[in-house]
Amino acid sequence: MSPEAPADPSRQPVTDPLNPPLPTADAAYWEAAAASFDEEPDHGLRDPAVRAAWAARLRSWLPSAPAAVLDLGCGTGSLSLLAAEQGHRVTGIDRSARMIERARTKLAGRDAAFHVGDAAEPPVGERRFDVVLVRHVLWALPDPAAALRHWAGLLTPGGRLVLVEGRWGEADPIGLPADELTALVEPLAVRTRVESLAHDPALWGREVADERYVLIADLPRRHTEVVDVHLVVRRGDEVLLARRAGTGYADGLLNVPSGHAEDGEDVREAVIREAAEEIGLRLAPEDLRVALVMQHCAPPPARPRIGWFFEAEYGVGGEPWNREPDKCAELVWFPLAALPDDMVAYSRAGLDGLRAGHRFLLHWHRPGDAVAHDPSGPGRAVVLDGPGPTG
Numbered sequence: 334m335s336p337e338a339p340a341d342p343s344r345q346p347v348t349d350p351l352n353p354p355l356p357t358a359d360a361a362y363w364e365a366a367a368a369s370f371d372e373e374p375d376h377g378l379r380d381p382a383v384r385a386a387w388a389a390r391l392r393s394w395l396p397s398a399p400a401a402v403l404d405l406g407c408g409t410g411s412l413s414l415l416a417a418e419q420g421h422r423v424t425g426i427d428r429s430a431r432m433i434e435r436a437r438t439k440l441a442g443r444d445a446a447f448h449v450g451d452a453a454e455p456p457v458g459e460r461r462f463d464v465v466l467v468r469h470v471l472w473a474l475p476d477p478a479a480a481l482r483h484w485a486g487l488l489t490p491g492g493r494l495v496l497v498e499g500r501w502g503e504a505d506p507i508g509l510p511a512d513e514l515t516a517l518v519e520p521l522a523v524r525t526r527v528e529s530l531a532h533d534p535a536l537w538g539r540e541v542a543d544e545r546y547v548l549i550a551d552l553p554r555r556h557t558e559v560v561d562v563h564l565v566v567r568r569g570d571e572v573l574l575a576r577r578a579g580t581g582y583a584d585g586l587l588n589v590p591s592g593h594a595e596d597g598e599d600v601r602e603a604v605i606r607e608a609a610e611e612i613g614l615r616l617a618p619e620d621l622r623v624a625l626v627m628q629h630c631a632p633p634p635a636r637p638r639i640g641w642f643f644e645a646e647y648g649v650g651g652e653p654w655n656r657e658p659d660k661c662a663e664l665v666w667f668p669l670a671a672l673p674d675d676m677v678a679y680s681r682a683g684l685d686g687l688r689a690g691h692r693f694l695l696h697w698h699r700p701g702d703a704v705a706h707d708p709s710g711p712g713r714a715v716v717l718d719g720p721g722p723t724g
Contacts (some may be wrong), residue, residue: 367431374538410436458582
């Protein structure tokens with residue numbers, strides 16, 4: 334059940350038996366396939382024996398207590414439904430709107446939500462999950478290692494990856510062998526185990542002879558935090574703001590261009606990369622200066638983050654322009670002393686702290702707080718480097 338490739342690649346038409354075609358990643362394919370998707374035994378789980386086999390496996394893979402499960406490449410929601418029936422809270426993501434429509438119908442009245450989006454970068458904003466469940470998706474992504482790192486970052490401490498994968502076909506097999514996936518996952522996990530699924534025909538509604546398995550990876554329970562990087566471009570007394578769109582978090586609100594450090598990057602490398610990706614600036618290390626460091630946390634159940642705010646002067650690295658119109662509705666300039674209210678709260682707090690001359694802040698939301706800056710609400714910024722307004 335993948336948004337990126339056929340959920341069972343071995344069942345796709347083959348024009349040359351010795352050289353099967355690679356699966357299509359075209360969204361139109363999945364829109365067309367949605368109507369008949371559940372006709373495959375392991376897709377719709379309509380056969381009681383197949384359904385019971387998947388339910389038993391899922392019960393052994395997921396936590397016994399109710400958990401928040403992110404089902405990526407959820408298709409029409411068959412595994413999501415099993416998880417919901419076992420008491421879990423499910424969020425499903427699939428690139429096909431028609432698949433999502435069927436999933437919503439299938440789980441109507443359940444503790445579940447479904448969204449159209451990219452499995453590699455699901456639109457879940459600051460939410461964190463106890464389990465990321467992915468079936469027949471990872472093998473078809475252009476950068477499986479990057480996707481795994483991103484998914485690991487969506488988990489709560491001690492969370493679990495449940496990855497159903499395989500290598501399909503015999504003459505010219507395609508897919509991801511278990512040993513390769515294990516090597517990709519082990520740097521992220523404290524425990525991994527691989528369970529073969531090929532020997533159980535009840536799962537597939539038929540005998541299979543190729544490699545099919547699930548890899549279960551438990552992540553560390555120690556405290557970890559994502560590292561954010563934020564770029565404050567200064568044009569005289571003005572700063573550049575970007576209006577979020579299509580991200581699943583704080584859409585419609587303004588913040589400074591930002592992102593997070595990838596595995597192996599230091600914060601300066603990360604902000605240089607983000608500046609190039611988001612606003613087309615080609616910055617060098619000497620173009621940047623650290624303005625402020627802030628530990629912040631969006632409203633629960635979000636996890637804390639460390640934010641590094643860097644300053645750069647306008648004109649350095651080129652003219653800023655919107656390189657990601659699917660994630661940014663507009664770029665606008667505002668005076669630092671007269672910032673708008675429709676901003677992400679922690680971004681506004683960071684700029685207010687910078688203007689006041691502070692270098693270190695805390696900004697933690699409390700339950701019930703809005704993601705947006707609220708000029709009439711309680712100030713959540715705490716100054717760590719001396720007296721001054723907390724904002």
